[in-house]
Amino acid sequence: MSSAEIAVRVFRKLESEDLRVLHVIEAAMSKREFVPKELIAKFTEFNLEETAFRLSRLDKFRLIHRMKGAHVGYTLNYAGYDCLAINALVKAGVLEAFGKSLGVGKEADVYDALDPKGQRIAIKFHRLGRISFRQTMRKRSYTTVHTSWLFQSRLAAQKEFEALKLVFQHGVAVPTPISQNRHVLVMGMIEGALLAEYKGISEPTKVIKEIFRSVRKAYLNAGVIHADLSEYNVILNPNMHILIIDWPQYVTKKHPNAQQLLTRDIKNILRFFKRKHRLQVKLKEALAYVTGVGKMAITIL
Numbered sequence: 001m002s003s004a005e006i007a008v009r010v011f012r013k014l015e016s017e018d019l020r021v022l023h024v025i026e027a028a029m030s031k032r033e034f035v036p037k038e039l040i041a042k043f044t045e046f047n048l049e050e051t052a053f054r055l056s057r058l059d060k061f062r063l064i065h066r067m068k069g070a071h072v073g074y075t076l077n078y079a080g081y082d083c084l085a086i087n088a089l090v091k092a093g094v095l096e097a098f099g100k101s102l103g104v105g106k107e108a109d110v111y112d113a114l115d116p117k118g119q120r121i122a123i124k125f126h127r128l129g130r131i132s133f134r135q136t137m138r139k140r141s142y143t144t145v146h147t148s149w150l151f152q153s154r155l156a157a158q159k160e161f162e163a164l165k166l167v168f169q170h171g172v173a174v175p176t177p178i179s180q181n182r183h184v185l186v187m188g189m190i191e192g193a194l195l196a197e198y199k200g201i202s203e204p205t206k207v208i209k210e211i212f213r214s215v216r217k218a219y220l221n222a223g224v225i226h227a228d229l230s231e232y233n234v235i236l237n238p239n240m241h242i243l244i245i246d247w248p249q250y251v252t253k254k255h256p257n258a259q260q261l262l263t264r265d266i267k268n269i270l271r272f273f274k275r276k277h278r279l280q281v282k283l284k285e286a287l288a289y290v291t292g293v294g295k296m297a298i299t300i301l
Contacts, residue, residue, distance in 0.1 A: 002101075002104055002109055003077065003078035003079040003082055003109070003125070004079075004082055004101075004109040004111065004125045006061070006062050006063075006079040006082075007063070007078075007079045007083045007086060008082075008098045008111070010061040010079075011083050011086050011087070013061070014061075014087075017046070017050070017054055019083070020044050020054075021044055021046075021054045021058060022058065022063065022064075022080055022083060024040050024043045024044050025040065025076050025080070026076055026081070026084060028043070029075060029076060029148065029150075032073075033075060034067045034071070034075050035074050035075065036072065036074075037052065037073075037074070040055070061079075062077070063076070063079050064076060065077050076150065078125075078127065078129070078150070081153075082184070085125075085184040089179065089186065094116075095114075095116075095121075095123065096116045096118075097113060097114045098111050098112070098113050098123070099111065099112035099114065099120075100112050102122060102190060107127055107156075108126050108127055108246075109124070109125040109127060110123065110125075110190070111123045111125075112189075121186055121187065121188060122175060122187045122188065122189060123185075123187075124185040124186075125153075125183060125184055126156040126157045126183040126248070127149075127183075128149055128153045129149030150183065153182075154182050156248040157183045157184060157248070159247075159248045159249075159250070160185055160248040160250075161180035163224060163250040164176075164185075167217070167218045167224055170217050171217050172214045172217045172218045172244065173213075173214045173241070173243050173244055174243060174244055175189075175190055175243055176188030190243060190245070191238065192237035192243070193235065194231065194233075194236075195231040195232075195242075195272070196230075196231040196272075201240070202240065203240055204273060204277035205298055205300075207236065207240060207242060208269065208273050208277075208279060208298065210242050211234060211242055211244070212266075212289060214242070215244075215269075216289060216290045216291075219262065220291070223252050223253045224251075225250060225251050225252070225255070225258055225262045225265065226247060226249070226250055226265055227250055227251050227261040227264075227265065228246060228249045229244065229266075229268055230265075230268040231268070231269070231272040233246035262287070262290065266283065266287060266290065267283060278300060279299070279300060280299040280300070281296060281297070281298050
């Protein structure tokens with residue numbers, strides 16, 4: 001069972017006192033790895049007996065981790081962090097109920113959900129601890145020092161929300177950005193499947209053109225490059241329209257490696273359509289089209 005599944009199952013069982021303990025542990029983790037019971041009691045203003053009871057409940061719900069040894073202390077795990085974010089989103093009137101899981105990946109869990117008006121939304125829980133620290137440092141430009149996985153995931157969610165707001169207003173085909181709290185991102189409904197999961201596409205020429213139109217709008221109008229684009233972060237819905245997802249690695253045109261990253265994004269898409277759908281586009285032409293200095297011709301092999 002994933003951390004998000006645990007959080008979704010137990011959230012409604014939590015009492016205000018439980019959430020208060022989680023908040024205190026979260027705040028104290030900014031200065032220490034494990035938080036002693038006495039410190040939790042001090043800041044919750046619970047006596048030690050009540051504090052021990054609440055910690056026992058949270059441990060039973062699998063929302064915290066208890067360090068045993070010469071010193072005893074507590075820390076949040078992802079499920080506990082999830083519950084704090086869910087609580088904040090519920091209180092803000094953004095989230096009402098969870099539906100089914102839309103996907104579990106190396107770096108995120110995504111759920112179908114409903115807002116208080118009954119409209120479908122998507123909830124993305126960032127999970128950077130699923131890949132190694134070295135990979136995270138190498139791939140994620142916003143991670144420059146060794147920080148906790150929870151904080152790294154929070155930074156990822158903040159950066160992705162920032163990217164979505166930037167490109168959405170310029171007509172790029174992305175999920176609608178709605179809200180963000182901690183490591184959790186709330187977006188408009190996502191329907192369809194990853195481009196990589198389709199066995200066949202009825203109109204591949206139309207799809208590749210739509211992808212590159214969005215890449216062009218992001219570059220020319222928003223000044224943004226996805227920087228991790230491939231068939232694994234393009235959603236194709238049943239109407240054969242696309243959404244480009246997973247933006248926490250985005251860079252601006254001013255980034256020193258901007259052209260290298262843009263070229264890599266375009267190569268990934270060209271390689272996929274050539275291999276799976278026998279479409280040929282010259283890299284030079286695709287780059288010219290995206291950067292607004294030329295046209296792009298598509299050849300069927």
